Amino acid sequence: MNPRRRLLLLLAAVAFTCAAARPCAALVRLGAATFLDAPARFGPRVTSDGICGSLRAADPADACAPVRAAPGSGGMAFVLIARGNCSFEGKVRAAQLAGFDAALVHDDEDKASLYSMVGDPEGIHIPAVFVSKMAGQTLKKFARGEDGECCINSSMDETAGTVLVMSFVSLVVIISVVASFLFARNCRLLRHGVDNHPPCIKKHVVEKIPSLVYKAPCSSGNNCEEACAICLEDYDNGDMLRLLPCKHEFHVECIDPWLTKWGTFCPVCKLEVTTGE
Numbered sequence: 470m471n472p473r474r475r476l477l478l479l480l481a482a483v484a485f486t487c488a489a490a491r492p493c494a495a496l497v498r499l500g501a502a503t504f505l506d507a508p509a510r511f512g513p514r515v516t517s518d519g520i521c522g523s524l525r526a527a528d529p530a531d532a533c534a535p536v537r538a539a540p541g542s543g544g545m546a547f548v549l550i551a552r553g554n555c556s557f558e559g560k561v562r563a564a565q566l567a568g569f570d571a572a573l574v575h576d577d578e579d580k581a582s583l584y585s586m587v588g589d590p591e592g593i594h595i596p597a598v599f600v601s602k603m604a605g606q607t608l609k610k611f612a613r614g615e616d617g618e619c620c621i622n623s624s625m626d627e628t629a630g631t632v633l634v635m636s637f638v639s640l641v642v643i644i645s646v647v648a649s650f651l652f653a654r655n656c657r658l659l660r661h662g663v664d665n666h667p668p669c670i671k672k673h674v675v676e677k678i679p680s681l682v683y684k685a686p687c688s689s690g691n692n693c694e695e696a697c698a699i700c701l702e703d704y705d706n707g708d709m710l711r712l713l714p715c716k717h718e719f720h721v722e723c724i725d726p727w728l729t730k731w732g733t734f735c736p737v738c739k740l741e742v743t744t745g746e
């Protein structure tokens with residue numbers, strides 16, 4: 470594998486890792502502690518300013534049965550729910566039914582990545598986010614149920630934007646690398662081709678080479694020939710001849726196809742017919 474192709478693959482890998490390994494993530498904050506969360510793929514998203522409210526652990530912890538109602542304190546109330554035993558959607562619906570304004574579901578195992586909860590969005594009007602087991606334990610430990618203590622921010626639009634921009638930039642980089650690679654290769658092919666098959670002279674250029682009407686005896690000075698070296702026919706009075714810069718002359722019908730299809734030089738002396746272009 471050549472280094473260029475290796476670089477290309479590396480770039481592609483980096484770009485896809487960047488785009489794929491950063492799902493729309495946002496942050497949950499409680500006091501000084503901040504945790505990464507993954508917004509659910511169903512239900513509303515947290516508004517752009519983020520939301521803050523009190524936080525309590527769900528009762529029962531897995532929210533697989535009706536959850537004890539949220540306190541009607543006026544401020545927003547969030548509920549922390551453990552993963553497992555029933556669907557994410559069921560947990561979020563139970564939280565909503567109990568009057569909570571957002572649901573935080575924490576993992577029940579230590580895992581490196583956060584899960585993007587899926588479910589049917591029908592009738593769900595509270596946002597839900599997924600946090601790690603460690604985040605869940607810390608949140609549970611320090612939550613006091615005080616107004617505004619816990620904030621769910623919505624950097625996810627930003628993050629989504631960043632991912633989009635990064636993907637786009639990577640794409641542009643990849644495309645330009647591929648393009649320059651292909652371009653360089655095509656140029657090489659082209660140059661290669663040029664070496665093997667010299668380009669012919671364009672018809673309109675050939676037609677600009679001086680021509681004359683043959684009149685016996687021959688009229689073009691020193692190199693005066695009586696016959697065309699291409700078709701070997703003697704010239705007749707009135708034949709149109711093309712006079713090449715080397716002073717060799719040929720029938721127009723004979724030399725023009727030669728120059729436009731076969732070679733760029735005089736068939737007799739091999740001198741290049743420089744056209745000045």
Ligand SMILES: *[C@@H]1O[C@H](CO)[C@@H](O)[C@H](O)[C@H]1NC(C)=O
Nearest residue numbers: 529530531551552553554577
């Ligand atoms: C799941 O259900 C079992 C049995 O009811 C219970 O012991 C366990 O605590 C539940 N899991 C969670 C995370 O609440």
Ligand SMILES: [Zn+2]
Nearest residue numbers: 697700720723
């Ligand atoms: Zn001829």
Ligand SMILES: [Zn+2]
Nearest residue numbers: 715717735738
């Ligand atoms: Zn010649």
